[in-house]
Amino acid sequence: MATITSTDTQNAGRVSPKGFRLPLAVISYLQAIPLTLILGFFLLLPILMIAVVSFWDYDFAQMYPDFLTMNYAETLGSWVTWKTYLNTLKYAVLVWAITLVIGFWVAYFLAFHIRTTSMQMVLFLICTVPFLTSNIIRMISWIPVLGRNGLINSALVNSGAISEPVEWLLYSDFAVVLAMVHLYTLFMVTPIFNTLMRIDKSLVEAARDAGASSWQVLSNVIIPLAKPGMAIGTIFVVTLVMADFSTVQVMSGGQSASVALMMKNQMSLLQYPAAAANAVVLLVLVLLMVAGILRIVDIRKEL
Amino acid sequence: MYREKRSREFYLLAIFFAVFVLFLYGPLSAVLILSFQGPNGGLTFPLNGVSLRWFANLFETQAVGDFGGSFRRSAMLGIMVMLVTVVVSLLAGLAFRRGFIGATALFYLAVASLVVPSIIVSLGIGVLFSQLGLQPAWYSSAFGAHLTWTLPFGVLIMFAVFNRFSPAYEEAARDLGASSWQTFSNVVLPMIAPSLIGVGLFGFTLSYDEFARTLMTSGSFNTLPLEIYGMTTNVTTPVLYALGTVTTLFSFLVIAGTLGLIVHLNRRRLRS
Numbered sequence A: 001m002a003t004i005t006s007t008d009t010q011n012a013g014r015v016s017p018k019g020f021r022l023p024l025a026v027i028s029y030l031q032a033i034p035l036t037l038i039l040g041f042f043l044l045l046p047i048l049m050i051a052v053v054s055f056w057d058y059d060f061a062q063m064y065p066d067f068l069t070m071n072y073a074e075t076l077g078s079w080v081t082w083k084t085y086l087n088t089l090k091y092a093v094l095v096w097a098i099t100l101v102i103g104f105w106v107a108y109f110l111a112f113h114i115r116t117t118s119m120q121m122v123l124f125l126i127c128t129v130p131f132l133t134s135n136i137i138r139m140i141s142w143i144p145v146l147g148r149n150g151l152i153n154s155a156l157v158n159s160g161a162i163s164e165p166v167e168w169l170l171y172s173d174f175a176v177v178l179a180m181v182h183l184y185t186l187f188m189v190t191p192i193f194n195t196l197m198r199i200d201k202s203l204v205e206a207a208r209d210a211g212a213s214s215w216q217v218l219s220n221v222i223i224p225l226a227k228p229g230m231a232i233g234t235i236f237v238v239t240l241v242m243a244d245f246s247t248v249q250v251m252s253g254g255q256s257a258s259v260a261l262m263m264k265n266q267m268s269l270l271q272y273p274a275a276a277a278n279a280v281v282l283l284v285l286v287l288l289m290v291a292g293i294l295r296i297v298d299i300r301k302e303l
Numbered sequence B: 001m002y003r004e005k006r007s008r009e010f011y012l013l014a015i016f017f018a019v020f021v022l023f024l025y026g027p028l029s030a031v032l033i034l035s036f037q038g039p040n041g042g043l044t045f046p047l048n049g050v051s052l053r054w055f056a057n058l059f060e061t062q063a064v065g066d067f068g069g070s071f072r073r074s075a076m077l078g079i080m081v082m083l084v085t086v087v088v089s090l091l092a093g094l095a096f097r098r099g100f101i102g103a104t105a106l107f108y109l110a111v112a113s114l115v116v117p118s119i120i121v122s123l124g125i126g127v128l129f130s131q132l133g134l135q136p137a138w139y140s141s142a143f144g145a146h147l148t149w150t151l152p153f154g155v156l157i158m159f160a161v162f163n164r165f166s167p168a169y170e171e172a173a174r175d176l177g178a179s180s181w182q183t184f185s186n187v188v189l190p191m192i193a194p195s196l197i198g199v200g201l202f203g204f205t206l207s208y209d210e211f212a213r214t215l216m217t218s219g220s221f222n223t224l225p226l227e228i229y230g231m232t233t234n235v236t237t238p239v240l241y242a243l244g245t246v247t248t249l250f251s252f253l254v255i256a257g258t259l260g261l262i263v264h265l266n267r268r269r270l271r272s
Helices: A006-015 A024-053 A070-077 A079-113 A117-132 A135-140 A151-158 A173-184 A186-197 A201-209 A214-242 A246-252 A259-268 A272-294 B008-034 B053-058 B067-098 B103-115 B118-132 B141-163 B168-175 B180-209 B224-234 B239-271
Strands: none
Touching: A024 A272, A024 B067, A024 B103, A024 B118, A024 B141, A070 A079, A070 A272, A079 A117, A079 A173, A079 A186, A079 A214, A079 A259, A079 B008, A117 A186, A117 B008, A117 B180, A117 B239, A135 A173, A135 A246, A135 B008, A135 B224, A135 B239, A173 A186, A173 A214, A173 A246, A173 B008, A186 A214, A201 A214, A214 A272, A214 B103, A246 A259, A259 A272, A259 B118, A272 B103, A272 B118, B008 B239, B053 B239, B067 B103, B067 B141, B067 B180, B067 B224, B103 B141, B118 B141, B141 B180, B168 B180, B180 B224, B180 B239, B224 B239
16 A cells, blocks of 8 residues: 655655745644643643652642652552552453454454445444443443343353352452453554555465465464554553553452552542652553553554 | 355354454443333342433432533533644644654654553643642643543544545645645645544543543542542442433434534535
8 A cells, every 4th residue: 555654745845836925844833833732731741740749748738849769669668569560460461462362353354354345334333432432331331240130140040050149250350351351442453453454455365376274374464464553552452451540440349459549549648749659650661561562663654 | 355255264253243242332231221220220130110210310419419510511621622632633743744853752742642641641730730829620631631632642543644645636736726725725624524523523532531531630520420430439329320321322422423424524525
């Protein structure tokens, strides 16, 4: 597929002989200003603020400007913190693995087995619509399904498969992972679907003509070419799970913790500097993970 | 393309896909059905009669918090976020297309905005506002917090759109004597209008459903997702499901309306 890179269009803009009131370069800067200002004020500045506050002192009511490493020492020196980080990483790995498998097969089915573009779009939209509705509602919608008297338990008990309702369906790690997969799979499907749609179908035909079985086509042609999409999906899913507190809180019934939930609890106790130190650690961890993934894939080429 | 008979792989994957769709919609339909629970029914099946009791309950301020007010605030905030997201993403997309010094840095800033955990944004803006002596409110701090989530999506979509946009159309327009503004408004804008509407849909729905970023930034009045989040811990009647049904139906209406508009625009463009 011929895509026009930004450098091509840049040159096309330069050769234009028309006179402009403003030089093109100035116009570009003017057009970029709103985005820069908004992200500067509502993203960069707040993060800097967090970094500063993480060194401050605090008591039950207020924060005091200071330069203490106490908040970090308390955060990193606590056994609970490490356990919480491990637990969050466990969720991230589980949800990532499951969404990757589901996301790939769904995208593969849509891209290679559905023959008309309009049908592809209709099925893709069917997958997309739930993701544009409220996360919390989709989360609590599992309660009547998984609960002690929920659909699954009553079906199992009525069919005689089990005598007592299964307790671990709701308010457990299982429920947390299930709800996260439910919430975040689309973030894996979309980038993989996007990459698969750009694979030249003649490559598949060539592989078949050369005698490859459909399994060989899949493992030697399609999966390697789908890797950039998988990488982008991984960025989405991993960062969303690492940042999650509501799913963990609601679906584990308060029995499990995640880093963001720990932060939220500190915030509700007005321990902002402690939460800020946690935020810095979490942010560094997430950015390192993303930077690692970005080494394999150039996002701008994949759009 | 290969046109042989459907393989076994197709049927296996079709079943997998059907199960996936069931997985997506099944729980939602449970909420939908249970919101019509009878007056004495509880949070789980079976239905104890059928009634509209819980929908009526929504509009009594006693039963739930301020449903009407929080809905109005969320809808208003969604519209504000939508408008700003569309305009700012379009402008940034045009700037990125031409390229400028610092474009790479700004692009990665937008990507960073996508990956920074939402609760960190929420905490940061909350602390920043309190240190600056500003009062957080849904229309100021929460508005900015939502933009850090919707703008990266908008920018990435515009990036993808302009990657596929041939400059030949603009060159043709210029050759015919169009000014740069005429080229933009009569040639470029109509062609990218469906994508812009898509960006708007993203902006509205992401903002309308967002709550992690609103947590520390909404000030003294709740938005709808915060209201629902509060209800999950202290409401034990199906009024929660009724609220879920109403807001989900509202989302569906918004999505359907937007898709209808996009299809309509595409048809009109093809006809002319």
